[in-house]
Amino acid sequence: MRLRNVITALCLNHLGPRIGEGPDMADTNDTGETFGAWLLAQRDREGWVGDLVKAARSDREFPRNGSPEDVRRRLRETMAEGDMFEAVDDAESDWASF
Numbered sequence: 001m002r003l004r005n006v007i008t009a010l011c012l013n014h015l016g017p018r019i020g021e022g023p024d025m026a027d028t029n030d031t032g033e034t035f036g037a038w039l040l041a042q043r044d045r046e047g048w049v050g051d052l053v054k055a056a057r058s059d060r061e062f063p064r065n066g067s068p069e070d071v072r073r074r075l076r077e078t079m080a081e082g083d084m085f086e087a088v089d090d091a092e093s094d095w096a097s098f
Contacts, residue, residue: 027067029098036066038095048087049094055084068092 028034042053056062059078063070068088075084
């Protein structure tokens with residue numbers, strides 16, 4: 001009976017919403033954009049933020065409707081370099097000002 005409970009729990013976790021998606025959608029800025037969506041739209045950015053945007057656009061698991069913390073969590077999952085975390089900090093400040 002325990003094995004069945006473990007399998008059920010694993011299946012439910014696998015089928016649950018991804019970070020930054022589903023009914024508990026992340027906060028938005030004053031223009032109604034989530035951080036993830038805003039970041040993906042920053043195609044012409046240069047520097048660290050530009051590098052972050054390029055990485056996000058190429059990552060199929062990037063939390064498109066995610067918060068800054070969802071993005072940081074994804075960076076930790078992918079073992080990103082420290083510069084990327086600083087880029088999230090810079091981008092978060094810009095996003096919050098809109």
